[in-house]
Amino acid sequence: MQTASPFHPLEQPHSGRLLLCASLAVFAAAMVGILLRPLGYLSVFWPANQIVLVLLLRYPRLMRPLGLAALFASFVLADLITGTSLWLSLGFTTANLCGAACGWLFLRKQSQRDLQMEGQYSALLVFFASGMASLASAAIGGPVSVWAFGLSLTQGLLMWWTGEWMNAMMLLPFLLALPSARTAVTAKERRSWALKFLPALAVVGLEITSYMVGNKVGSLVFSLPALLWCALSYRILTTAIITMVVFVTKVIVVSNIVGFIPANVLDVASLRLGITMLLLGPLSVAGAHAARTELLHRMRYQAHHDSLTDVLSRNGFVQASHTLLKRLTHEGNSAAVLMLDLDHFKRVNDNHGHASGDRLLRDVSQLLTASLRPQDVLGRIGGEEFAVVLPTISFEDATAIAERLCQTVRSGQFQTAQDAPLQATLSIGLAYRQALRPGDSLEALLREADLALYQAKAQGRDCAVWTVPS
Numbered sequence: 465m466q467t468a469s470p471f472h473p474l475e476q477p478h479s480g481r482l483l484l485c486a487s488l489a490v491f492a493a494a495m496v497g498i499l500l501r502p503l504g505y506l507s508v509f510w511p512a513n514q515i516v517l518v519l520l521l522r523y524p525r526l527m528r529p530l531g532l533a534a535l536f537a538s539f540v541l542a543d544l545i546t547g548t549s550l551w552l553s554l555g556f557t558t559a560n561l562c563g564a565a566c567g568w569l570f571l572r573k574q575s576q577r578d579l580q581m582e583g584q585y586s587a588l589l590v591f592f593a594s595g596m597a598s599l600a601s602a603a604i605g606g607p608v609s610v611w612a613f614g615l616s617l618t619q620g621l622l623m624w625w626t627g628e629w630m631n632a633m634m635l636l637p638f639l640l641a642l643p644s645a646r647t648a649v650t651a652k653e654r655r656s657w658a659l660k661f662l663p664a665l666a667v668v669g670l671e672i673t674s675y676m677v678g679n680k681v682g683s684l685v686f687s688l689p690a691l692l693w694c695a696l697s698y699r700i701l702t703t704a705i706i707t708m709v710v711f712v713t714k715v716i717v718v719s720n721i722v723g724f725i726p727a728n729v730l731d732v733a734s735l736r737l738g739i740t741m742l743l744l745g746p747l748s749v750a751g752a753h754a755a756r757t758e759l760l761h762r763m764r765y766q767a768h769h770d771s772l773t774d775v776l777s778r779n780g781f782v783q784a785s786h787t788l789l790k791r792l793t794h795e796g797n798s799a800a801v802l803m804l805d806l807d808h809f810k811r812v813n814d815n816h817g818h819a820s821g822d823r824l825l826r827d828v829s830q831l832l833t834a835s836l837r838p839q840d841v842l843g844r845i846g847g848e849e850f851a852v853v854l855p856t857i858s859f860e861d862a863t864a865i866a867e868r869l870c871q872t873v874r875s876g877q878f879q880t881a882q883d884a885p886l887q888a889t890l891s892i893g894l895a896y897r898q899a900l901r902p903g904d905s906l907e908a909l910l911r912e913a914d915l916a917l918y919q920a921k922a923q924g925r926d927c928a929v930w931t932v933p934s
């Protein structure tokens with residue numbers, strides 16, 4: 465079965481290597497699950513199924529007979545090495561793979577955002593999909609555990625379903641969020657060290673309190689406020705890790721207290737279901753928070769950038785230049801402010817159409833961006849008008865850059881919307897300060913540059929004009 469992976473094609477490794485790595489990962493996870501089995505065969509911490517599900521989502525090629533056979537063999541091998549009988553292992557493994565395949569069917573068509581837990585409803589989606597996958601797995605695993613442990617059918621189904629679902633809600637969000645560790649942190653907030661770690665410290669504090677309070681049902685939810693605080697403060701991956709660690713620890717500790725005997729199946733199942741529901745809270749908040757942060761980031765970008773040329777808009781340019789000039793003034797540093805205006809731009813629109821004018825604006829913006837230094841600030845401040853701030857620069861270098869910009873546009877290979885060649889020239893006015901003083905506001909420098917630009921137009925255009933600093 466061939467299905468498109470929601471992940472980038474470059475992430476898809478060679479088939480042989482993929483099979484080997486996937487099998488090793490599943491084998492290792494199954495061994496971890498088996499070795500941590502506190503209560504007979506119904507392992508309370510079983511990461512292997514969620515690893516299989518994430519592998520299937522990332523590498524749909526594994527959903528072929530060879531891939532599934534390799535995954536199947538990894539489970540069985542881990543069982544046989546640790547003394548489980550072959551027939552029991554075949555039953556358990558079929559249940560495990562069935563659950564993973566069912567989860568894959570539910571999740572494979574979801575957006576990459578949701579599959580990285582960064583959508584508004586990602587946690588609910590994972591909650592629903594893993595609930596269904598656990599049911600599918602329990603439909604096989606339940607009867608197998610009846611045969612293996614002498615439980616009633618209801619008990620077997622209940623134990624398998626709740627155990628699987630709880631494991632999925634603890635592990636799947638973390639595993640799904642893993643790829644986003646590579647993506648850049650968008651909105652970096654500068655906060656003090658203490659503030660940054662406070663939510664995590666609150667979790668630790670409340671968890672310690674809950675263990676000190678002891679085996680009381682209420683203590684299960686003590687850390688919920690701190691987990692919600694983490695969800696609002698950290699990236700989704702960090703929240704998923706913290707949530708996973710808190711609840712895996714809780715489950716291991718609590719399972720040692722409650723103990724598994726057929727008589728308290730209902731207690732264990734209700735505890736597991738309670739934890740599964742609890743996990744939904746912080747994960748939902750984290751997903752909604754990630755979606756909101758991304759939206760804010762996009763809106764902030766749009767508010768500061770010109771949609772046609774993608775350089776800073778007037779608003780963005782003014783804000784960035786203000787901050788820059790303030791710093792340069794504080795340091796007593798130099799700066800040049802340039803006003804740039806395309807010559808006879810109206811004619812381009814009139815003779816070749818508005819679309820050609822737009823294309824020229826985009827192409828000129830790209831040329832200007834490529835010609836400037838990374839620390840320079842470029843913005844489109846009007847129709848065919850641009851402005852630039854060149855920080856920390858000598859007068860000679862500033863005028864040389866202005867002349868080079870004129871030359872770059874003059875020799876630029878532009879085209880109309882119909883791909884016919886197009887000529888363009890640029891006039892520039894320049895204002896310069898060797899050492900910026902508090903009175904040298906952006907507005908004052910732009911006004912001075914505008915006067916020089918007026919002279920450049922009067923002198924016949926396609927040139928740069930400046931007043932020699934006294």
Ligand SMILES: Nc1nc2c(ncn2[C@@H]2O[C@H](COP(=O)(O)OP(=O)(O)OP(=O)(O)O)[C@@H](O)[C@H]2O)c(=O)[nH]1
Binds near residue numbers: 772805808820
């Ligand atoms: N295609 C396009 N045209 C625009 C845009 N914004 C402004 N314009 C046009 O740019 C033209 C500017 O014309 P003018 O101010 O007369 O300037 P000019 O023709 O460049 O003449 P000089 O500046 O004196 O050399 C106007 O026709 C505006 O309609 C835009 O986003 N796209």
